[in-house]
Amino acid sequence: MGSDTTVLCYMNGEIIDRPNGVCYSCPPKKAILISNMKTYDELETKICHALSIDRTCIKLRMIFRYPICVANGSINYVQVPIGDDGDVRVMFNAVTQSSAPSTIEMYLETSPRDHQSVSISYTRPMHVEVAGPSMQMKEENTSPMGSNSATSPRIVHSYDDNVEPKIGMNLNESVMMAAKNFVDIPAGNDDADVKLFDEDEDYEDDEDNVDTDPPTKEVTSLGGEHEVSSPMSKELNWDAINAGSAKTLTARSGLWSESNDLFKGLRFKSKTDLQYAVKRHLIHKNQQLIVTESEPNLWAVKCRKWNEGCKWRLRACRLKTHNMFEITKYTNSHTCVYPKLSQDHSQLDSTLIAREIQNVVQRDPNISIAALHQIVKGKFGYDVHYRKVWEARKKAIERVFGDWDESYHLLPKWMNILKITNPGTKVDWKTSTLGGSHDNVRLIRVFWAFGASIEGFKHCRPLIQIDAIFLYGKYKGKLLIAMSMDANDNIFPLAFAVVEEESVDSWSWFLTAIRTHVTQREGICLISNCHVGIDEAVKDPRVGWNPPHAHHRYCLRHVADNFYEKYNNKVLKDLVYKAGCQHQSRKFQRCIEELKRLEDKCVGWFTRLDMKKWTQAYDEGYRYGLMTTNVDECINKVLKGAQMLPITAVVRMIFYHCVDYYEIRRAEIQAQIVNRDKYTAYAINKVANYEAKASGHTVAIFDKRNEVFEVTTNVHGSHINKGKNKQIVKLKERTCTCNKWQSFGIPCSHVLAVCTYAKIDGWELVDKYYKLDAYESCYTPQFNPIPHEAYWPTFDFPVVHSNPTLLRRKGRPRLPTTRNEIGQRESSGKIWCGICKQEGHNRRKCPSKVKR
Secondary structure (H helix, E strand, O other): OOOOEEEEEEOOOOEEEEOOEEEEOOOOOEEEEEOOOOOHHHHHHHHHHHOOOOOOOEEEEEEEEEEEEOOOOOEEEEEEEEOOHHHHHHHHHHHHHOOOOOEEEEEEEEEEOOOOOOOHHHOOOOOOOOOOOOOOEEEEOOOOOHHHOOOOOEEEEOOOOOOOOOOOOOHHHHHHHHHHHHOOOOOOOOHHHHHHHOOOHHHOOHHHHOOOOOOOEEEOOOOOEEEOOOHHHHHOOHHHHHHHOOOOOOOOOEEOOOOOOOOOOEEEOOHHHHHHHHHHHHHHHOOOEEEEEEEOOEEEEEEOOHHHOOOOEEEEEEEOOOOEEEEEEEEOOOOOOOOOOOOOOOOOOHHHHHHHHHHHHHHOOOOOHHHHHHHHHHHHOOOOOHHHHHHHHHHHHHHHHOOHHHHHHHHHHHHHHHHHHOOOOEEEEEEEEEOOEEEEEEEEEEEEEOHHHHHHHHHOOOEEEEEEEEOOOOEOOEEEEEEEEOOOOOEEEEEEEEEOOOOHHHHHHHHHHHHHHHOOOOOEEEEEOOOHHHHHHHHOOOOOOOOOOEEEEEOHHHHHHHHHHHHOOHHHHHHHHHHHHOOOHHHHHHHHHHHHHHOHHHHHHHHHOOHHHHOOOOOOOOOOOOOOOOHHHHHHHHHOOHHHOOHHHHHHHHHHHHHHHHHHHHHHHHHHHHOOOOEOHHHHHHHHHHHHHHOOOEEEEEEOOOOEEEEEOOOEOOEOOOOOOEEEEEOOOOEEOOOHHHHHOOOOHHHHHHHHHHOOOHHHHOOHHHEHHHHHHHOOOOOOOOOOHHHOOOOOOOEEEOOHHHEOOOOOOOOOOOEOOOOOEOOOOOOEOOOOOOEOOOOOOOOOOOOO
8 A cells, every 4th residue: 555554453342233334332442553555464463563462372353344335325334354365455455445534443352372282393492312211212113014114113202391412322313313303294194095095196297206395494283384493403414314214204294274375295174175275375376277086085186277288286185194185296386377367267166255255244144245245356356246246145154054954953942942041932833744744844934032022021111013024045934023112212122933924814923922922911002014914913803902902003104105106206205204293283284285285186095094093193192102113223233134044043143132232221221320310311311302492481370270281382593483382281181282291201391391380390200111210120131041052952843844935046136226214116207218328218119229
């Protein structure tokens, strides 16, 4: 980078989700200025030095706050772990392309390093004894033929910090011992073991038998290079060593890590790791390969331009000595060139991309393909196809969250341990037998509600919102949601269900389960959209949600969207929403008159709707001022990422998100308790706003015995036509003609003016559900952790299988491109031609189209 870049380092806090993406809960601990592009090692060194972190003892984990430009021009942020040089390039590339100042925001986590896997021969000097009863080096003849065998003896070393070296051997023996101490010779890695999986000796050329790497460095099991610690290595006669050795010594060997280059002798835990490392190496080198042999224990590749003279090739097989894949033949000399720089790479397939992005997908399964595409492009420099990234995300989800069909088998076990560890949790199933056997069933629906939520709802307002969202995974379906509102006006997750579709039957089943398992409270306000399945379910007395047991209300946003679908006019839609939000009937009628003036026919559309169900003015106070279902907030705080996952992962993620959500709420409550508040912040702020208005009101008492008052409002600043309104307050009946007291359960400005006039404590008129005690009681019930699967008890339940009729077709789902805030499509009202790009006609009627 040409200019300086500031790195803001955050530590000792937490990463939290916000509507615009992730952010950090703490201020930056340090600001570091970086003058040019850094490798991962240089960046880590710079940060550790600035923060006084000892890299030898402390392992540093870096998480970058990656900015992504979304469709409306705003910036969202996702978490991108920084683990290698490619990640560093992605990070600096994102900052370079950003319009904001050159600033990197990074969260840092530290943990102790594990030094147990470091070989002791690289950290301690060698001590040799050749005399006395406690000999420190001995020969063991491992050959079954005894001393006459041609097999070289194995040298066994022992180290003792308290033993000084003794001189009593000749120079050749000491040189040979020192060489075998500093050069790793895999035990038993002889020709017979290699030939078991690698018989193609004619394929070997002379280059493979020559070891050109200087044996002054070692690669340990950690994958890093270490200088030889003993000064003896500088004086060794390597010609004498090689001449005296029975076998060619391997200068480098060790277990592969992502920081390794490829070399002969490098080992891999699996064939998957081997393929990943080779492909990744060739992608960075801009080279291509073809597979010549592939078996469970063997993998051989060569350059795609082998026939044009390029001699690059690699062969690896699983060796019996360590049961790992090891590179046995490697010619690292590409001589081929390509005529132009490709925009894609054949080795950059969806499997490799899935491995690269799995950490990002684990943090945010709903991350967009565009964001992943930018991450891959920044890391490798290739503009891969959209479809390839789509498949990679699907594979990454399976790698992180498990197989889709296996997830159905695991679901009963997960639900059972959930009920055992979290008392009060309720689960309800609807299945059908499979093949006439009761041992195998097909899942139709599953309902669950956590015990902590059921207990906490007793202290919430008598209010439940229900809605449904799509599931976007391998299987189609809907996730039904029931939630309430706590004393601080936050969402309160209550119950969930996975169903095949929205219908009268599925909604009736869900609402019945809520009545049976969650709450039997009377007079609950049920807020939903206008789906016909919900309407019919609520009307059914067997379900238990018809008056007087409950009062059904519509989400005003859905009402306005349905109106828009009919009349396709955004001005009228906004006016409908404004009318529904009015607290006073006279203001509501004023909005309706305006609708008549703009479009006379549209007023008749409201005759089919019950006024109580969609208006604030005629609600009678059941909906506590809540006009919409807060499904967006629920998705962001509880359901984020769950829509893309296998079914058991859906339940698990919702569970852990609820755990986090409860902890956040408890922290807020504790802060208010320390502040000695008696009511929630929501109620305090609302009363404060009303008190500011009340100071300009005039109060007149009309009936002291019945507590009837008349309140005249003041003129609204420069608005001459606003103010001078009269409202009637009746304290005994707990009413005000402005209707806000009845709507929210919090005294309005007119009531507070009366309280000031009559020397009454206005806080005594606030509804009990807004008290801090009620808020605390909502989140007092605890969630309990889930033990390891090995400790789960056996559970007698049929094997659950997926519903094949819900299997989603392959390919990208087709979605409308222009959407409003809840997914309803809004037309621009204009027709554009895709050929001439002119307005007023489409492609079929384009005058410039060539006629055949």
